[in-house]
Amino acid sequence: MAVKKILMLVGDFVEDYEAMVPFQMLLxxxxxxxxxxxxxxAGESVSTAVHDFEGHQTYSEKPGHNFGITTTFEEIKAEDYDALVVPGGRSPEYLRLNPAVIECVRHFAKENKPIAAVCHGQQLLAAADVIKGKTCTGYPAVQPEVEAAGATWCEVNETASNACTDGNIVTAPAWPAHPAWIREFLKVLGSTIEP
Structure with missing residues (x-):
């Protein structure tokens, strides 16, 4: 398997599982x-939040862990990376206001590099205008944004465990979809796991 260099965009109150678990799985x-x-x-951290599904009208939010930053954003070059991961939580709603983040996301789309986004991560893809004509899924509350950005909505199954792949973009509704989401992302990356 060819080792890929993957960039993960996070911010304070990124969803804990949606940052930590993919990070560990890809490593x-x-x-x-x-x-x-x-x-x-690099060396600093972001605070995370745990979103849970407990029968309320929307998810609940609890304090998570600190998640380490390994690289300084202002020093990266998007062209040095093979793929992009955008976790959900609250961070995508404000990261999408940063023009440098938008340009970074657009680089991956323009170069047809693999992009994996989960939950509210699709807010960032919509803001970067990279999902027009694509089929995507996400947390149900982002469906209006995904559709307004010109994408077709892929329905979320009743356990929020499905993933949707359209070309270079792999999306999923929330952390229960990690097995399907990461499996599909690995396929798009061209990675295989030996039994």
């Missing part, structure tokens, strides 16, 4: 993953 299979957050340097 586990041998890829290099650099975590970045605008305004934070």
């Amino acid at each position: 586990m299979v041998g890829h290099k993953v650099h975590t970045v957050c605008p305004g934070k340097k």
Whole structure:
């Protein structure tokens, strides 16, 4: 398997599982993953939030862990990376206001590099205008944004465990979809896991 260099965009109150689990899974299979957050340097961290589904009208939110930043955002070059991961949580809603983040996301789309986004991560893809004509899924509350950005909505199954792949973009509704989402992302990356 060819080792890929993957960029993960995070910010404070990124969803805990949606940052930590993919980060660990991608490292586990041998890829290099650099975590970045605008305004934070390598060695610093972001606070995470745990979103849980407990029967309310929407998810509940609890304090998570600190998630380490491995690379300084202001020093990266998007062209040095093979793929992009955008976790959900609250961070995508404000990361999409940063023009440098938008340009970074657009680079991956323009170069047809693999992009994986989960939950509210699709807010960033919609803001970067990279999903027009694509079929995507996400947390149900982002469906209006996804459709307004010109994408076709892929229905979320009742356990929020499905993933949707359209070309270079792999999306999923929330952390229960990690097995399907990461499996599909690995396929798009051209990675195989030996039994």
